[in-house]
Amino acid sequence: MSTDLPPAQGTPTLEDVARVAGVSRATVSRVINGIRNVAPEIQETVQQAIATTGYVPNRAARSLVTRRTGSVALVVSGAGGDAGGEPFESQVFADPFFGRVAGGAVAFLRPRGIHPVLMFAETAHARDQVIGYLRQGSADGALLVSTHGEDPLPRLIVEAGLPAVLWARPARPTPISYVDLSHRAGAELAADRLVARGCRRVATISGPFDVRASQDRLSGFQDAMARYGHPYIPGVEGNFTHDSGEAGMHRLLAEHPDIDGVFAANDLMAQGALLALRERGRVVPDDVAVIGFDDSSAATASRPQLTTVRQPVEDMAGEMARLLLAHIEDSDFQVTSVIFPPSLVVRQSA
Amino acid sequence: MSTDLPPAQGTPTLEDVARVAGVSRATVSRVINGIRNVAPEIQETVQQAIATTGYVPNRAARSLVTRRTGSVALVVSGAGGDAGGEPFESQVFADPFFGRVAGGAVAFLRPRGIHPVLMFAETAHARDQVIGYLRQGSADGALLVSTHGEDPLPRLIVEAGLPAVLWARPARPTPISYVDLSHRAGAELAADRLVARGCRRVATISGPFDVRASQDRLSGFQDAMARYGHPYIPGVEGNFTHDSGEAGMHRLLAEHPDIDGVFAANDLMAQGALLALRERGRVVPDDVAVIGFDDSSAATASRPQLTTVRQPVEDMAGEMARLLLAHIEDSDFQVTSVIFPPSLVVRQSA
């Protein structure tokens, strides 16, 4: 029986719904959470009461007792001290990569009613803030993307016993789950393509040597070329920027004018290389074939468009989210890693 | 006196701190929140107890009583129904613009201990989810970036009486605060520059006519040129993509081969125009000067680099955050709008 009492002022609570439906708070709670059997007709009555009152459960009250917030932190983390310089937030987002990560994570989390809280951790202070945030139960766990291998945050998180999943293997061994790409396999894909095109004198523009992924891309490429009978691959070191790619290509051409293929460790550098090649009058891909890495927006903005190694970033981010939820649900969930295979996106440059 | 009792298991609570410090819960709360006078020596004792217990206030418990969460939603919103198509999340982040907005908002919010929750609202269902999220008190308000003028979300938010601030003026009048750019002033800057360079036969590649900002950029440019004695400005309509800029430029050149200046409504289209011009053998900026809009990463990736109108996106996003906090603190805060002036970033293309 619905005893129509005057509606309470303010936002309705469970109590109000219970009164309208003529049942107890507990029953309404059961209906909402779908736990245990509640007689169908009572369920119906309760649903109706919820509709008429416009009831929405209060998140804070619920988390207080369940010890779950239904949100996770998405942390972009650097390795700096408390130095100045350009605002970290703007640097981070200059790279659409983070957007893809966010998009991939959201695609997985959203259907589950979970939303990511955006955080940055580039200074010691900011790191403490992140840890504090997690410790005070504002989020159930963290998805962590480090821009630098020496990032201390993973260790701090492990020490605090907080659930978290990393993007990419941490530089120093840490008992924490992560998702990564097989950079070596990606480099092999590039080597296969260049060789298949008939390139005989290929060179590389690598990323910084102190970045793990750079090393893997370089050595993977060298090893694959060695298997094809090319033991020596000229190379220059770039720093993942457009300009370093352009400069690197000029250097390469100066020392090895007969180059007919280039593997750049990311698209930005490949784009720079394209520019240098044009300046030197080389036609891509006829004179020199170029392959990038990442399949970023630079790949399609370049002319010719870049053939490039694609990381399934969105899928990888989704997997991070999946692992994080597993860790949150089950604190005994084993620390694990998932390595994704890259694919080659063939466009015009090779 | 600190009566050293055995530490409770699990995370310490106010109660635990109080026991260790030998005071009441209320006093600890006062010290933490800095309210009313507490004798300095007791403050000291309490601080020490907090340190030794490693106490962190529980967010849920606090919000339950304060009715504040200390977080805001950052909503990227479309106008679609429940149609399929490419995942909205990936589309959104293909554009680094959203990253800049997020960065600007975070720069303002973070020092205040507030973190944004990332949400998307491209379908009716997703919109309900956002409203529900806000209504259940998961966030204190929303920063809203609509990708489409007809977005129904602003209205829904107003109806629900939730604090929110929009990016850009809503298409239909809505009593809600917003931050916008003076697109007309930006177009004038471009006109001034082209005229100052001596261009006499300028044309435009505009954005879609059904987007308010496109209209303003176009009419602002036309009006400014009219003041300079150029009553007729040829133009084509693009859709803000690289390809539409390229195609548009080809059309423009076909119909008006003597063009010596182009104003494109965004950088991506300007970049496309650059490509078309090169194909037709026109030298930029000597034969044809090109000006873009947005100062996006495309502006610096192009060769020559683009002269472009810059929106102070980060500042604008920061202002959104400021307004939102004002609305949250004071529900009587007047609905307002803040219009930012653009600036011209001169590079090589004009």
Added chain:
DNA sequence: GCACGGACGGAGAGCGCTCTCCACCTCGTG
């Protein structure tokens, strides 16, 4: 016909915090 078990709804105890009283103590003042 009666006991027993299972299905179902209600009562009530918290979750950890804030904040309003209220009691107390110490001054200052008439």
Added chain:
DNA sequence: CACGAGGTGGAGAGCGCTCTCCGTCCGTGC
């Protein structure tokens, strides 16, 4: 010297929800 004002700390009532008990009721089997 008494009294009031003002500064300080404590007690306790919730905030809205979940979840464990527990009681009730009905159906079933011997």
